[in-house]
Amino acid sequence: MPRTPHSAPHLRVMSVLGLLAALLLPLGVTFAPGALAAPTADPVRVMPLGDSITGSPGCWRAMLWNRLVDSGYKDIDFVGTLPPQGCGQAHDGDNEGHGGELVTNVADQNLLPGRLASTHPDIVVMHFGTNDVWSSIAPDRILAAYTKLVTQMRASNPDMRILVAQLIPMNPSSCAGCAQRVVDFNARIPGWARATGTDRSPVTVVDQWTGFSTAADTYDGVHPNASGDDKIAARWFPALSAVLDAGVPQDPGDPGDPGEDPAACTARFRAVSSWQGGYQGEVTVTNTSASAVRGWTATVVPANGARLTQLWNGSLSTAADGTATVRNAAWNGTLAPGASAAFGFVATAPATAGTPAATVTCTGTAPAA
Numbered sequence: 001m002p003r004t005p006h007s008a009p010h011l012r013v014m015s016v017l018g019l020l021a022a023l024l025l026p027l028g029v030t031f032a033p034g035a036l037a038a039p040t041a042d043p044v045r046v047m048p049l050g051d052s053i054t055g056s057p058g059c060w061r062a063m064l065w066n067r068l069v070d071s072g073y074k075d076i077d078f079v080g081t082l083p084p085q086g087c088g089q090a091h092d093g094d095n096e097g098h099g100g101e102l103v104t105n106v107a108d109q110n111l112l113p114g115r116l117a118s119t120h121p122d123i124v125v126m127h128f129g130t131n132d133v134w135s136s137i138a139p140d141r142i143l144a145a146y147t148k149l150v151t152q153m154r155a156s157n158p159d160m161r162i163l164v165a166q167l168i169p170m171n172p173s174s175c176a177g178c179a180q181r182v183v184d185f186n187a188r189i190p191g192w193a194r195a196t197g198t199d200r201s202p203v204t205v206v207d208q209w210t211g212f213s214t215a216a217d218t219y220d221g222v223h224p225n226a227s228g229d230d231k232i233a234a235r236w237f238p239a240l241s242a243v244l245d246a247g248v249p250q251d252p253g254d255p256g257d258p259g260e261d262p263a264a265c266t267a268r269f270r271a272v273s274s275w276q277g278g279y280q281g282e283v284t285v286t287n288t289s290a291s292a293v294r295g296w297t298a299t300v301v302p303a304n305g306a307r308l309t310q311l312w313n314g315s316l317s318t319a320a321d322g323t324a325t326v327r328n329a330a331w332n333g334t335l336a337p338g339a340s341a342a343f344g345f346v347a348t349a350p351a352t353a354g355t356p357a358a359t360v361t362c363t364g365t366a367p368a369a
Helices: 007-027 060-070 103-108 112-119 130-134 139-157 178-196 228-244
Strands: 043-049 076-077 121-129 160-166 203-207 266-275 278-287 295-302 308-311 315-319 324-328 339-350 358-365
Touching: 043 112, 060 076, 060 228, 103 121, 103 130, 103 139, 112 139, 121 228, 130 139, 130 315, 139 178, 139 278, 139 358, 160 178, 160 228, 178 203, 178 295, 203 228, 266 295, 266 358, 278 295, 278 358, 295 308, 295 339, 308 315, 324 339
Parallel strands: 043 076, 043 121, 121 160, 160 203
Antiparallel strands: 266 278, 278 339, 295 324, 295 358, 308 339, 315 324
């Protein structure tokens, strides 16, 4: 499994040890086997993220872990703030699958940053949104939550690799519309992923829906049985192994690493004025880190079908689902600690959209060391 070397500090250590060996060997001093071996790289940390399908007990994780180990992937670590929950086979059971949780609630309540800070994953494997679909939450709102979580993942690790599932089918007896709602939501995920992925932090869609039967592969129309767990693990395996084979940068904060360090910032939306079919909005970006930022990027997810059409004091790109990415202009990217910059926009909106609203997030870029 290719790994990103932590070369410079390790070479310095080896140089000192080599000099020490050269001085001591003529005196008859020898080293124990392995005493001069270079430190090994940390294991790749993989976070399984989701709801009860992932964590209660989420036995597909055990099957996936053992497929990886049996295929020679030894240097991996499944991480999460939740402990193993059985499954009858040895595996690394740490996970972030919270039963009953809605991805929209996790985003709205900012629950993910603390979990990321406790576990520091390199890869996130996410099957999340079943409870939201069951609750008839609109796909736009669920995808906005996805976008916010991805932004938080990248704030934790700018090189985060993210695998996102198209949800397994759902057909509980108490929800006649759930089966079609899953189909409708899954159809939106590939477009969202194309708009959200970056070269540095790619988003990979994994089709968990095709070939999965609620009659044969679940015990209640929602949660997988043993055959369902096996199918889920089989779908995750090639996607995850491809990421592991490609190599995962694990020390984005070390001096000399490629890319740019993130800096903390917040974004705040307000509606300036509104009219039938549209509104004017403003977003204020504030540097909340202890040092200056030399650039920022804001994500704007307008609610209720609105779309940004004009923008000033920044540059705009818009995804197919309406998610807008705004980058600073040449004159307002550098912000001292506590300083703010604002950009404005005009959005079109359906006549029935109601009060203007939008979910906004941002990331900042710290000056090079």
